[in-house]
Amino acid sequence: MKKKIVFLTGAGMSVESGFKTFRGSDGLWENYPVEQVASHEGWLRDPDFVNKFYNGLRHKLYAAQPNEGHRLVADLQRDFDVTVVTQNVDNLHEKAGSKNVIHLHGELTKVCSSYDQFDERYVRELSEDNCEVMPGEKAGDGSLLRPYIVFFGESVPMISVAADYTGVADIFVIIGTSLNVYPAAGLYHYVRPGTPVYLIDPEPVGASLPNLTHIQKGASEGMRELCELLRK
Secondary structure, three states: OOOEEEEEEOHHHOHHHOOOOOOOOOOOOOOOOHHHHOEHHHHHHOHHHHHHHHHHHHHHHHHOOOOHHHHHHHHHHHOOEEEEEEOOOOOHHHHHOOOOEEEOOEEEEEEEEOOOOOOHHHOEEOEOOEOOOOOOOEOOOOOEEEEEEOOEOOOOOOHHHHHHHHHOOOEEEEEOOOOOOOOHHHHHHHOOOOOOEEEEOOOOOOOOOOOEEEEOOOHHHHHHHHHHHHOO
């Protein structure tokens, strides 16, 4: 039976693909207050503006390609039972070939009902050549279409699913996240005692964590080192 690896990936995973992180001085929200484009209040205030913002992000995403780090995660499926839990809203893990991807914060390529964004009957994937939501466009339940994104302050329903996978992992790998974003950061506490944990991030670790091996490199270079360690 293949060993189970669970990856928890954050914004740093996609930087090398040219898809900027949301935070940071040159982030995707640089010119927009978070409250305006990523909160329920912002959506209620001006849904057309919010949809226009995410229309623009989709064009950026469709121009981006998976980097070596994404591809190496997918390649490990040949030897391991791999689950990817991502805080990212891009689809670069899927583009690279990862089969089991859990999106905690939603998916940029999808739109949904604004009555209930988790009603799967009205979740729709947008194609690359038709990736914009027009002003006033509605979902099947008659509500305005909204981005399939978990806005700040909204519940994260997939966190319990991610916790279940984390709880049975033989190896837990964190890539490109500071572990400061909750509830995702709390997944670390579901790792079974004694389970090897690897952190791939160029920044120093702020705390001492048990069973942790810190690979202080970017996503692609760090994944190359991790693959060598796992296959020894």
